[in-house]
Amino acid sequence: MRSDELVGQVRAFLAEHAPATTERLEFLRARFDAGLAWVNFPQGLGGMDLPRDLQPVVDGELAAAGAPDVPLPRVGIGLGMAAPTMLRHGTVAQLRRWLRPLWTEEEVWCQLFSEPGAGSDLASVSTRAVREADGDWVVDGQKVWTSTAHEAQWAVLLARSDPSAPKHEGLTYFACDMSAPGVEVRPLRQITGEAEFNEVFLTGVRIPDAHRIGEVGQGWQVARTTLMNERVALGGDPVPRGDGMIGLVVRKWRARPELRTAAGRDALLRLWVAAEAGRLTAQRLREELAAGQPGPDGSAVKYANSHLNQEISGFELELLGDEALRYDDWTMRRPSRRDWRERTSGYRYLRARANSIEGGTSEILCNVIAERVLGLPREVAG
Known part of the structure; x- marks a missing residue:
């Protein structure tokens, strides 16, 4: 199917299910049933058996129409890990039972x-x-x-x-x-x-x-499918150029001229280049995934992004100086989404410490990269 044909299908769907007048859950269920949830999945299971790289065509049309979407931070484990694992290893009955409510956020x-x-x-x-x-x-x-x-x-x-x-x-x-x-x-x-x-x-x-x-x-074989998808989900989410953690810090740099120094400018430029390189690498990985299963390359992207986030959050802390040391949000909150954009620089710095642990520690990812990407000998067991 050509992209223009897919655009036509999306617009026809929107004509029948106007986002402004269709209840959110009803809209999401209809989108799944129309095969517009994830176009690379099989027909009848939220997809249309199309290449994965056509999904942005669907997402762009729906976003332009103001259509509701699923909150990725809350259902990311289901969408990014459970669903692709079930697609590869599950039965037809399991896919029919779990995929639809997983995608519509009815079941986390x-x-x-x-x-x-x-x-x-x-x-x-x-x-x-x-x-x-x-x-x-x-x-x-x-x-x-x-x-x-x-x-x-x-x-x-x-x-x-x-x-x-x-x-x-x-x-x-x-x-x-x-x-x-x-x-x-x-x-x-x-x-x-x-x-x-x-x-x-x-x-x-x-x-x-x-x-x-x-x-x-x-x-173990099934779990490896989950782990490979997990590292892609954590490290390979699409990010617009100049957005993400680096974008937040750049905007703060522009808005606060009194904080600027020559050394800070050089450090920020280095981080911006590293973030852009990481963004393009993640984009290439997603394009490769469109034709097959995730491999060990996702470990490299996840490793790089984890440590880059820690560097950027550390730079933000140094940029703000004493101002960044104020931190009073010690409440025992139970967040369903990680709203780091709306939080303080101190929170971002502390939260980024977990990036090199969650979804596979950096030490384990280095072993994966060494053995499965670079072809080096396995680490000697202690």
Whole structure:
């Protein structure tokens, strides 16, 4: 399909579902059913079997018409991780059950992967999934650093189903109902004073076998699909030129001439060039993804963006001097979205510390880049 033909379809859809007079949820459901949610997905599942690089055509037309969209920070785990994982490994019944409410924000998803003793070494998870005589599963264990668990209806869950097998071969992947008996969510307070993420305790949680994603014992392969998509989602979101964290600091530089110095100008120029290089690299990665599955390149983009955000937030702190040291937002808030643009420079500096931890630590990403991108030998086990 040519882009002009797709534009025609979008405009015909808008003629039937005028954003100004159509209720938001009704509009989002209709958009999904019309195949305009993510055009690269199959027909009947929110897509049209079209190349992924045609999605901006749809998004641009809808945005120009003032159409509602889904809030990415709140449903990012579902859209960026759960959905592509299910598309590759799930059954038709699972896709039909979960994709539509996932996309329309009716059901929020979280990720039950990391554990107190298995963060960087994810394959060492100890949460147990025991199969009952009726074929269903009972899960016991603890997960940690789980974003949006306090709002989620569903979670992707990695558990050990065969403790006698090698650690990468004894895992199975599930969709877990967060409202099921035995699921307990507790907030974890972070350095910003907020509690974006949680620890989750699973005690005798029953999961139907119909909610298993992928084959028994193949959980690591399924989880790798999630992880590769996670790093692309965290590091490869489209950002307009001069926007994002660097854009915020540049606007502050222009508005506050009394803060400018020659050394500051040179540092800001270096950061702007690095941000633009990162933006173009992420754009190239998205174009490559349009024709296939995400690979290890997403780890490099995520690594670079994480450390760049930390540098930019540090520069903003130095630029403002004493003014930046005032920080009084220590309330135990439970945000559903990370509104860093509306917060103080102190908040941005503190929050950016997490960028090199969440979604895979920088140390692990460096190993991925070294082994799977550069082809270097595996790190010697200690």
